[in-house]
Each structure stands twice: as structure tokens, then as C-alpha cells.
């Protein structure tokens with residue numbers, strides 16, 4: 502398993518936020534994390550990324566306890582794109598994306614043309630090549646989100662953690678980012694609110710009140726009973742006549 506969590510607990514000022522969460526993500530897999538607002542998705546992402554330390558339990562990256570790894574080692578293997586992540590300094594988009602190369606640079610391995618190429622490629626795949634010289638502060642919310650993803654890609658991680666990556670994006674860019682996530686040769690954990698988009702993940706984990714209450718293949722997890730009990734909605738499954746794909750339509754619970 503490339504990334505795993507065993508019995509994670511995390512509290513904020515004595516209030517339990519995450520309780521007894523265990524999961525394992527296989528190499529190359531896309532695991533979707535879903536759950537209502539405040540259910541613990543972002544907290545779990547931050548624990549998996551090593552940004553937060555669990556009060557109890559262990560996160561392993563490539564089989565090794567993350568707590569025993571150096572920050573640089575973790576950053577060479579794993580990148581996190583947080584929700585509403587901000588870059589406060591006055592920088593260009595290219596500067597911000599170049600930061601993704603930091604874990605790979607050293608006195609013996611200074612910036613090179615290869616790094617320029619990696620940064621250019623990362624900007625291109627999120628359709629931001631034309632924005633490289635722009636001031637970060639002038640970007641729209643969706644352009645920032647795509648530039649943050651470019652920064653994470655420039656890091657060339659083996660594991661990519663994306664917290665609501667389609668937030669702020671128009672429908673074209675939502676679909677292109679999700680397609681990118683599916684096709685990237687990396688292991689991905691992605692928190693999503695759109696349950697129809699989540700259906701494309703290999704597996705889904707469902708957070709509810711700080712616990713992981715379901716984990717499995719999307720159609721096995723998203724039962725009408727779970728949608729009612731966890732999300733408080735009534736669901737109807739429809740079939741798209743153009744390609745036979747199933748989609749879920751949601752109604753307020755009766």
C-alpha cells in the first residue's frame with residue numbers, strides 16, 4: 502500500500518473531530534472522499550499529508566511511518582492541494598508553480614532546464630500556460646485553483662491529495678481537472694462534493710461525523726439508504742440514453 506492510515510484519532514481543544522479512521526490506498530488508485538460539511542474530510546486529508554499529527558494512530562507512506570520521515574522526503578512523494586489554499590506574497594504564477602520543485606533542489610542539484618520544462622508542462626496540463634507571467638493576485642478563483650494544482654504536479658509526487666479540486670471551477674475545467682486526475686499515473690485521494698463526479702473514482706470513502714462509515718466501490722457505497730442516512734437526501738438513479746451511464750438525481754428528504 503502506498504498510503505495508509507491506521508486507527509487515526511484527532512481532536513481540537515479536547516473535542517474529538519476524527520475517530521478511529523483506517524484506510525489503505527493502493528498504488529495508482531483514485532480514492533474519493535465524500536461526506537457532508539464538517540464530517541472530517543479536510544481534517545483526514547491534512548492528517549494523510551502529515552500537515553496535522555494524529556493524537557493516536559499511524560499514517561504510512563510507502564510502508565514507512567510518516568512521523569519518522571523528514572519533511573523533504575514526504576514532499577518528494579506526496580503533494581497536497583488544500584481547499585482555498587492561499588499564496589499571500591506578490592509573485593507571478595510561474596514563481597508559485599516553481600515552488601513545487603523545492604523538495605527536489607539542493608546545493609548539489611540546483612535549478613536546471615529540466616525544472617523549467619517540468620513547470621511549463623504542469624502549467625500546460627491545467628490550461629494555464631498563458632498565465633505564467635501574471636501576478637498571482639490578479640487571478641480569478643478558478644485560475645488560482647488550477648495554478649495550485651500545477652504547483653502540486655510540478656512536485657512530481659507519487660501521491661496527490663486534492664481537497665475539493667473542482668471548487669471555483671466552471672464545468673469545462675471541472676471535467677478537465679477530473680479527467681486529468683483519472684489519467685495521471687499517480688495515486689490520488691480526492692475530496693469531492695459532487696456525488697455524480699465521485700462515481701468516477703475507483704473507490705469511495707464516506708465520512709460522517711468524524712468517522713469513516715463506508716469504503717468500497719462507488720455503486721456499492723452510494724446506496725439509497727446511505728444517501729438518506731448520511732446526506733439526508735432521497736435519490737433516484739437515472740440512465741443517460743446517449744451512453745447508458747447511470748446518474749443520481751437528488752431530492753430533499755420527505
Ligand SMILES: Nc1ncnc2c1ncn2[C@@H]1O[C@H](COP(=O)(O)OP(=O)(O)OP(=O)(O)O)[C@@H](O)[C@H]1O
Nearest residue numbers: 513514518536537538539540541542543544545708
Ligand atoms: N482546528 C480546529 N479547531 C476546532 N474545530 C475544528 C478544527 N479543524 C476542524 N474543526 C472542525 O472539525 C469538523 C470537521 O472539519 P473538516 O474541515 O475536516 O470537515 P469537511 O468534511 O472537510 O467539511 P466541508 O465539506 O465543509 O469542507 C468541523 O466541524 C470543523 O469545524
